[in-house]
Amino acid sequence: MTNLAISATGLKKSYRDKHGEKVVLDGIDLSVPEGTIFSLLGPNGAGKTTTVQILSTLIAADAGTVQVAGFDLARQADDVRGAIGVTGQYSAVDKLLTGEENLLLMADLKHLPRKEGRRKAAELLERFDLVEAARKPASTYSGGMQRRLDLAMTLVGDPRLIFLDEPSTGLDPRSRRGMWQIVRELVASGVTIFLTTQYLEEADQLADNIALLDHGRLIAQGTADELKRLIPGGHVSLRFGDDDALKEALDALGRGFVDPSDDDRLTLQVPSDGGVASLRELLARLDAAGIEPADLSVHTPDLDDVFLTLTGDQQKETTR
Ligand SMILES: Nc1ncnc2c1ncn2[C@@H]1O[C@H](COP(=O)(O)OP(=O)(O)O)[C@@H](O)[C@H]1O
Numbered sequence: 002m003t004n005l006a007i008s009a010t011g012l013k014k015s016y017r018d019k020h021g022e023k024v025v026l027d028g029i030d031l032s033v034p035e036g037t038i039f040s041l042l043g044p045n046g047a048g049k050t051t052t053v054q055i056l057s058t059l060i061a062a063d064a065g066t067v068q069v070a071g072f073d074l075a076r077q078a079d080d081v082r083g084a085i086g087v088t089g090q091y092s093a094v095d096k097l098l099t100g101e102e103n104l105l106l107m108a109d110l111k112h113l114p115r116k117e118g119r120r121k122a123a124e125l126l127e128r129f130d131l132v133e134a135a136r137k138p139a140s141t142y143s144g145g146m147q148r149r150l151d152l153a154m155t156l157v158g159d160p161r162l163i164f165l166d167e168p169s170t171g172l173d174p175r176s177r178r179g180m181w182q183i184v185r186e187l188v189a190s191g192v193t194i195f196l197t198t199q200y201l202e203e204a205d206q207l208a209d210n211i212a213l214l215d216h217g218r219l220i221a222q223g224t225a226d227e228l229k230r231l232i233p234g235g236h237v238s239l240r241f242g243d244d245d246a247l248k249e250a251l252d253a254l255g256r257g258f259v260d261p262s263d264d265d266r267l268t269l270q271v272p273s274d275g276g277v278a279s280l281r282e283l284l285a286r287l288d289a290a291g292i293e294p295a296d297l298s299v300h301t302p303d304l305d306d307v308f309l310t311l312t313g314d315q316q317k318e319t320t321r
């Protein structure tokens with residue numbers, strides 16, 4: 002059996018305010034094997050940060066049992082803290098200090114001997130491409146540089162398990178890719194990553210396992226491929242030159258519907274697994290009827306489709 006870096010059952014958390022009780026986590030089970038990337042995926046307000054805060058001992062759950070890095074969260078919180086690193090949604094970087102000073106400060110907090118702290122800071126500045134900026138105040142850093150410094154600070158204590166709360170939110174595409182590369186390198190070096198994100202593509206790119214969090218419940222869990230298989234298969238889009246051709250094609254195929262997003266109403270969507278055999282069959286039928294589509298494209302479902310199907314359309318805006 003593989004060792005679990007995180008195992009949680011029945012995790013619950015509610016907040017009480019003037020409107021009464023607000024359930025944020027409504028009984029969540031999680032298991033994250035060591036040395037893997039786990040992604041908790043959900044829209045704003047789903048409860049991602051709350052989950053990270055609980056698993057990293059920052060706040061207490063109302064119910065549930067949790068093991069983190071082999072320790073019981075309730076009874077061995079200090080041991081848990083010693084084994085993990087957390088890069089929060091809001092930066093821990095002190096912008097008045099230089100990058101190097103931030104790292105040295107962190108080394109002091111971790112009680113590293115001075116020489117060891119300097120060595121570690123130099124190594125991390127190198128690794129995160131911050132050598133040139135090391136002596137400049139962090140306030141002069143770009144968003145991507147600040148995020149890298151933040152992550153470097155988390156690594157000062159050599160954590161075995163790292164929580165990254167929305168590490169790439171607000172980064173431009175290039176910096177985001179840089180962040181993904183860093184995450185991949187971390188996992189290759191043996192650490193476990195617990196990553197929250199609002200970006201389906203990010204989870205798809207990075208995560209070994211994904212859990213979809215919606216309104217305090219996990220509505221689906223699995224690999225990206227498993228999640229994609231949860232929803233009905235894709236379709237083939239056929240575009241025709243004119244309305245008559247489309248009608249003839251619909252007759253010949255006996256199935257399909259007009260794509261409502263095509264203003265010209267000349268595109269037919271035909272349900273299909275997108276495989277070679279079914280494409281060949283489809284084209285053979287059109288051919289037999291003497292119809293040739295002007296354009297053909299195959300659509301296989303992606304995580305967007307999974308998320309929209311499982312959570313309902315009302316979240317389209319926040320998840321894109
Ligand atoms: N300290 C708190 N007091 C009251 N409500 C809170 C508190 N922290 C979070 N919440 C609420 O819990 C819900 C989940 O928040 P959060 O975990 O930050 O979501 P996410 O990180 O997925 O955006 C939100 O509705 C938020 O307003």
Ligand SMILES: [Mg+2]
Binds near residue numbers: 049050090166167
């Ligand atoms: Mg959050």
